Amino acid sequence: MRSTLDTLALTRATALPGLDPAHYQRHALHGEGATWPEKNCYADLWIELLHAMGLDPHAMLGVTLPLDFEGDQWTFFKPSHDELRRCYGLDVQELTLWRPLLDHALEHLSAGKLISVEADAFWLPDVAGTDYRNQHSKTTIVLADIDVAAKRLVYFHNAGCYALEGEDFDRTFRLGQAPDPSYLPLFAEVIRSDRRVVRPSTELQAMGREQLGALVDRCPSDNPIRRFGKRFDQDLAWLRSQGLDHYHVWAFASTRQMGAGFELASAWLRWLDMGPEAEAAAQGFHDIGVQAKTLILKGARAVMSTKPTELGPLFERMAECWDHSLSTLRALPQR
Numbered sequence: 031m032r033s034t035l036d037t038l039a040l041t042r043a044t045a046l047p048g049l050d051p052a053h054y055q056r057h058a059l060h061g062e063g064a065t066w067p068e069k070n071c072y073a074d075l076w077i078e079l080l081h082a083m084g085l086d087p088h089a090m091l092g093v094t095l096p097l098d099f100e101g102d103q104w105t106f107f108k109p110s111h112d113e114l115r116r117c118y119g120l121d122v123q124e125l126t127l128w129r130p131l132l133d134h135a136l137e138h139l140s141a142g143k144l145i146s147v148e149a150d151a152f153w154l155p156d157v158a159g160t161d162y163r164n165q166h167s168k169t170t171i172v173l174a175d176i177d178v179a180a181k182r183l184v185y186f187h188n189a190g191c192y193a194l195e196g197e198d199f200d201r202t203f204r205l206g207q208a209p210d211p212s213y214l215p216l217f218a219e220v221i222r223s224d225r226r227v228v229r230p231s232t233e234l235q236a237m238g239r240e241q242l243g244a245l246v247d248r249c250p251s252d253n254p255i256r257r258f259g260k261r262f263d264q265d266l267a268w269l270r271s272q273g274l275d276h277y278h279v280w281a282f283a284s285t286r287q288m289g290a291g292f293e294l295a296s297a298w299l300r301w302l303d304m305g306p307e308a309e310a311a312a313q314g315f316h317d318i319g320v321q322a323k324t325l326i327l328k329g330a331r332a333v334m335s336t337k338p339t340e341l342g343p344l345f346e347r348m349a350e351c352w353d354h355s356l357s358t359l360r361a362l363p364q365r
Contacts, residue, residue, distance in 0.1 A: 043139035044175040044184075045223075046082060051184055051193045057081040059088075059297060060189035065319045066290035067189055071170045072108040073294070074188045075146065079172055080118065082191065083223065089117040089234040091298035092241055094291040096248035099258040104287035107294075117234060119227035122146075127215035132203040135173050138220055145173045148216035149187075153201040156192040172221070238302050246359050255318070255352050258284065259345030262329070269333050277333045281326055289322025292352075307358055314355035318348045 059077050060067050068074055080087040090109040097105045111122045125134060125145060135145055149171045151161035161167050174191070175184035181199040185192060200206055204213075229237075269277050292315040299312035325344055332339035 040136040040140055041178040042176065043136045045139045045142050045144045046174050049082065049174055049184055049191065051191045054082075054191040056190050057087060059294070065293050065316075065323055066286065069290040069294065070106060070108070070287060071188060072106075073290075075170060075172055075186050076109050076114075078186050078190060079144070079221075082174075082186070083118075083226065084228060085118050085226075086231060086234060088298060088301040089229075089238060090114065091294045091301070092238055092245050094295040094298065095242075095245045096250070097254070097288065097291045097295070098250045099254040099261070099284075099288070101261070103283040104254075104258070104285075105291065106283075106287060107291050117229070117237065119223075119225045121222040121225065122219050123222075125218040125220040127218055130203070131216070131218070132176070132178070132205070134218070135176055135203075136178070139173065139176060142223065144221040144223070145218055146170055146221060147173065147218040149202060153194065153198040154185075154187055154192070155194050155198060156187055156190065235302055238298070239304065242302070242304075242359070242362075246356070249356055253349050253352055255288070255345060255349040258288065259342065259349070262341065262345070266332060266339065270336070274330065274333060277330060281329060285322050285326050285329065289319045289326075292316075292322070293319030304362070307362055311355040311358040314351040314358070317351045321348050321351075 057077050058064075060074070069077075076090065077087040080090070090113055093109055093113065094107050097107060114120045114122055125138075125147075127134060131147065138145055147170070148168055150166050151157050151169045152163060152166045154169070154171070155162055161169075169187065172186040173183065174186060176182075180195070182193060182195045183199055183202065185194065194202065265280075269280060296312045296314075296316035296319065299308050299315070302308065321344060325341065325348075328339075328341055328344065332341065
């Protein structure tokens with residue numbers, strides 16, 4: 031282990047040699063054919079990070095199958111640490127930030143380990159036009175390459191790989207700022223890849239098929255989309271009173287997580303390649319993802335209007351897709 035003095039002597043560290051944001055090609059799950067190009071900050075990170083490491087992110091997507099409506103949001107889906115270890119041999123542990131983040135990053139990246147950490151999107155240039163230099167919001171990034179002398183960081187965020195420099199670098203690492211006793215360290219994780227396993231697709235698919243029954247058993251016993259539809263009806267007057275900006279925050283936590291999650295569940299089932307019955311279930315989940323995009327738009331119009339809004343038929347179509355997909359999966363002989 032490096033001493034603190036050794037770390038202070040470092041000025042450059044990389045965990046993924048050769049990574050170039052200017053020529054980075056994002057994974058197809060984030061491509062033009064995706065209904066939801068961005069899912070949520072943590073799932074998107076892992077899709078791209080695994081892709082950059084030469085690993086297939088499809089294997090971790092079973093986590094999206096048991097999505098549920100939790101009352102005020104849909105499941106914020108993310109791969110479990112156990113699943114990342116099982117599929118890829120990666121070890122993810124919480125990082126205790128007992129010293130400046132930059133010192134930790136230099137030490138771990140120089141040892142080939144990556145760091146995921148909460149960050150303020152105000153200083154992330156990849157979100158120019160939304161949060162960048164406009165509003166402070168919490169997100170998660172993965173630190174991949176640091177050049178202290180150049181004040182440059184290469185990082186993963188959302189659906190891609192990017193670089194930030196200059197003041198953005200200083201602010202991300204809190205350089206040159208006076209000590210603040212009220213500042214609370216950000217949540218961070220260290221990602222070890224020294225035991226990484228690159229399994230052939232056939233092996234990963236077999237592992238996924240073995241896992242399918244347990245994941246189906248974890249799915250809600252009643253229809254979560256019908257519960258969601260009832261809650262939308264109850265909350266519509268309140269959403270109208272809060273305005274469109276608040277609606278978009280609500281929609282991210284609810285409609286977007288539902289739509290993006292079921293689109294990924296569809297992609298996982300198709301990747302498993304289990305025949306026409308599973309394909310029918312996959313199509314149902316895919317249809318939910320597409321119709322959720324319609325719901326985002328119609329919901330916004332409903333919030334901006336004072337007229338009666340009837341979105342019941344749309345919710346019911348999605349609910350029927352869920353019923354059909356789940357009943358199909360529960361009837362598969364592999365279970």
